[in-house]
Amino acid sequence: MKLNIAVLSGDGIGPEVTKEAIKTLKAIAQEFDHTFNFKSASVGAIAIDETGEPLPDATLDLCKHSDAVLFGAIGDPKYDNNPNAKVRPEQGLLKLRKELGLYANIRPVKAYDMLLSQSPLKEENIKGTDISIYRELTGGIYFGEKQLSEDGNIASDLCEYSREEIERITHLAFKAAQTRQKKVTLVDKANVLETSRLWRNVVKQVAEDYPDVVLDFLFVDNAAMQLILNPKQFDVILTENMFGDIISDEASVIGGSIGLLASASVGDKHAMFEPIHGSYPQATGKGIANPIASILSAAMLLDHFELHEEAEMVREAVEKSLQLEITTPDLNSKNNTITTSKVGDFIEDFINNPKDSNLNFANIHLGQSTII
Ligand code: IPM
Ligand code: MG
Numbered sequence: 238m239k240l241n242i243a244v245l246s247g248d249g250i251g252p253e254v255t256k257e258a259i260k261t262l263k264a265i266a267q268e269f270d271h272t273f274n275f276k277s278a279s280v281g282a283i284a285i286d287e288t289g290e291p292l293p294d295a296t297l298d299l300c301k302h303s304d305a306v307l308f309g310a311i312g313d314p315k316y317d318n319n320p321n322a323k324v325r326p327e328q329g330l331l332k333l334r335k336e337l338g339l340y341a342n343i344r345p346v347k348a349y350d351m352l353l354s355q356s357p358l359k360e361e362n363i364k365g366t367d368i369s370i371y372r373e374l375t376g377g378i379y380f381g382e383k384q385l386s387e388d389g390n391i392a393s394d395l396c397e398y399s400r401e402e403i404e405r406i407t408h409l410a411f412k413a414a415q416t417r418q419k420k421v422t423l424v425d426k427a428n429v430l431e432t433s434r435l436w437r438n439v440v441k442q443v444a445e446d447y448p449d450v451v452l453d454f455l456f457v458d459n460a461a462m463q464l465i466l467n468p469k470q471f472d473v474i475l476t477e478n479m480f481g482d483i484i485s486d487e488a489s490v491i492g493g494s495i496g497l498l499a500s501a502s503v504g505d506k507h508a509m510f511e512p513i514h515g516s517y518p519q520a521t522g523k524g525i526a527n528p529i530a531s532i533l534s535a536a537m538l539l540d541h542f543e544l545h546e547e548a549e550m551v552r553e554a555v556e557k558s559l560q561l562e563i564t565t566p567d568l569n570s571k572n573n574t575i576t577t578s579k580v581g582d583f584i585e586d587f588i589n590n591p592k593d594s595n596l597n598f599a600n601i602h603l604g605q606s607t608i609i
Contacts (some may be wrong), residue, residue: 238542243303245333247281248326248518249322250577252307253580257528257581258307258535264588265539265547277305280333281326281516282313286601291329300507301339306337306510306536309531320597326471337465340503341406341479342374343537344513345415345499346488348468351559355493355497355568358465363491369417370488371410372481374502376402377432379478393536395454398432398477403439410475418472422453424460424480436477440483464488485492485513494567496527501541510534524576527565529555532584556586591602 242262243419246255259275266273276295285291291311300306317339333339348356348366370502380397414421423440426432430590435456444452455463457480463470464484468491476484489495498513512530520526532555539548558564 239274239524240304240542241274241276241302242538243296243300243306244275244277245280245300245306246277246309247279247311247516248283249310249518249521250454251281251311253526253577254512254520254531255307255309257577257584258531258587260413260540260581261532261588262307262535264585265544265551266551268546269547275307276591279423280308280310282316284329285326287323287324289324290322291326292332294389296522297333300333300337300509305541306333306507306509307531307535308333308509308540310512310514310516312516312518314523318395327395331379333509334502335380337399337507337509338375339502339507339509340375340402341409342371342372342502342506343409344368344372344481344485344488345493346468346485347539348368348491349493349497349556349559351492354454354489358491362466363468366491367417368468368469368471368488368491369413369473370473370481370485371406371413371473372476372485373398373402373406374481375437375504377478378585385566395429396432398435398481400435400439402442403436407443407475408446410473411450414450414473415447420451420472422455422460422471422474423454423486424457424474424476426457426480427454427517428456432477436487438559439475440475447588460484461487465490489513494527494533495530496565496567497529499530499532501534501537503541508538510538510541514588516554518578524578525566525573526577527567528577528581529558529564550588550591551584553591557587558583 246252256288258419278299280296311330316322316325348363353360376398378394378396380398384396385392410421425436427433427437491500495514498514502509536548536551562569
């Protein structure tokens with residue numbers, strides 16, 4: 238298969254982790270005889286420095302003419318600490334989501350057996366957790382009208398949803414549930430918010446098309462608690478933009494590190510793949526950022542194009558790296574010498590040589606073998 242992939246690595250650790258995802262995709266292309274072309278463009282704080290815009294026209298144009306977008310991270314403390322900044326890096330990401338029509342953001346959350354002890358939660362509560370969060374991505378309070386009174390003392394953000402916006406992501410969530418445990422939990426605040434009541438009504442109606450899937454409802458405050466108390470009760474979580482943003486960060490605690498959580502943002506025409514973590518400015522350039530979320534986002538890219546065997550190979554390589562503790566310091570307090578690029582090297586090499594015996598396995602794949 239031939240794919241043109243736009244690379245928007247962005248700010249902070251974005252470029253470091255994206256580099257490892259590209260390394261992984263190149264190894265897959267080589268192994269499975271695909272042609273993946275990569276073209277980079279700037280976005281975020283770095284793009285503001287270069288052009289004054291967080292999403293330059295040339296970047297948007299490249300994305301619109303590519304088969305997929307691989308995204309790194311966005312954000313810079315100089316904007317976080319300045320609420321009065323008129324131009325902000327995040328505007329670039331939000332505009333990109335809107336312009337590409339990426340209305341569904343899919344965030345898988347898995348408790349890997351070998352990482353159970355990394356989570357602050359009790360092992361017996363999280364073992365076996367496998368959740369897919371479907372977060373609506375182009376509506377709600379993120380995109381409603383924003384106002385600030387002239388005297389600067391009153392502000393508002395409008396939260397608005399239409400039936401159509403709810404229906405299209407709901408269909409995707411139910412279709413996904415049909416291939417999984419056949420349960421959808423709608424997370425909302427229908428006891429307070431009109432938009433949530435619309436979500437409940439529309440989702441109930443759509444659910445009639447999927448009689449094999451069980452539909453359940455939870456208020457978001459309760460869902461936040463249930464995620465920590467008993468995450469195994471969830472299969473597909475369907476929710477609006479802001480609730481999805483919050484509960485997906487919360488859910489990352491189950492996996493032991495936010496550095497593991499990948500995501501796919503899809504619409505009718507375009508698709509973008511990005512780790513859910515941010516730009517982690519304190520770690521920039523230190524080689525300590527975990528590239529796995531970005532690498533697993535690349536696996537979601539492969540799945541999106543029905544390259545399931547390839548995606549499975551990437552996941553297998555990631556699991557092997559976790560098993561052997563070829564991991565960055567967020568997961569590996571014992572061996573802090575393993576850098577972002579070493580993890581990527583290991584995964585690349587595993588993809589190119591999956592049949593190696595276990596003898597001296599880790600060293601072989603780290604290029605440190607004493608026998609070869
Ligand atoms: C995310 C991020 C973004 C969001 C920010 C960077 C705008 O937190 O992708 O979860 O809130 O959607
Ligand atoms: Mg977020």
